[in-house]
Amino acid sequence: MPVPHNIDHEREIWDAYATSTKDTVFEADPVLCWTQYAGHGPGPELLGDPGSVVELGCGTSRGLAWLAQRGVKATGVDLSPVMVENVTERWGPLGVRFVCGEVLEYLADCTEKYDAAYSIFGAVWFTEPTRLLPLVARCLNPGGMLVFSHPPAIPGAYGPQGMYKGGFAGPARYSYRYSHTPEQWTEMLLTAGFAEADVRVIEAPEPTHIGTLVARAVVG
Numbered sequence: 001m002p003v004p005h006n007i008d009h010e011r012e013i014w015d016a017y018a019t020s021t022k023d024t025v026f027e028a029d030p031v032l033c034w035t036q037y038a039g040h041g042p043g044p045e046l047l048g049d050p051g052s053v054v055e056l057g058c059g060t061s062r063g064l065a066w067l068a069q070r071g072v073k074a075t076g077v078d079l080s081p082v083m084v085e086n087v088t089e090r091w092g093p094l095g096v097r098f099v100c101g102e103v104l105e106y107l108a109d110c111t112e113k114y115d116a117a118y119s120i121f122g123a124v125w126f127t128e129p130t131r132l133l134p135l136v137a138r139c140l141n142p143g144g145m146l147v148f149s150h151p152p153a154i155p156g157a158y159g160p161q162g163m164y165k166g167g168f169a170g171p172a173r174y175s176y177r178y179s180h181t182p183e184q185w186t187e188m189l190l191t192a193g194f195a196e197a198d199v200r201v202i203e204a205p206e207p208t209h210i211g212t213l214v215a216r217a218v219v220g
Contacts, residue, residue: 018083030065034149035212050115057122061087068094107135125150133192153179195220
């Protein structure tokens with residue numbers, strides 16, 4: 001049974017995140033990397049050479065800025081109006097287009113086709129995958145790809161993982177993250193309409209540190 005997402009509560013959480021990262025948005029340089037460790041792991045080559053991309057849950061959008069600088073038609077979707085305002089001011093002059101909205105609704109209504117979609121610790125991690133993945137596949141051009149990354153599942157803890165925001169006192173604001181093994185992600189991607197999928201965990205640069213799950217899937 002699907003878990004009860006409260007979009008209004010989640011928007012408040014992401015607005016708070018947007019406020020806390022405003023300085024990062026305006027001070028950081030464009031960069032596209034998939035892991036939480038600077039300079040570690042694969043780079044932009046995972047996306048191939050797309051003419052158009054959409055980032056799902058674009059956050060600070062440094063990757064979109066990097067792509068736009070190289071002539072890629074770049075679109076970012078984010079639930080937080082605060083974040084969209086910040087990144088539009090910062091990266092809009094590069095030609096990046098930003099949409100404020102819930103990603104399932106955006107993809108369901110989307111009439112555009114993209115060469116690639118991606119998510120870096122973004123909406124793929126926070127959205128029910130059996131609903132999200134078929135919508136992503138439908139919005140990709142033939143041969144288009146989805147690439148996403150986030151921390152790997154904690155062993156034995158799979159599916160939606162709930163988390164209260166701001167500790168365990170105060171207003172009950174919470175969100176869900178979706179954690180699965182590489183094998184589970186592969187099965188869901190293939191079931192959703194992707195022709196091939198490669199999902200693996202990139203080890204951290206330091207032993208015993210948290211790695212990064214990275215997935216790359218291609219539509220037929």
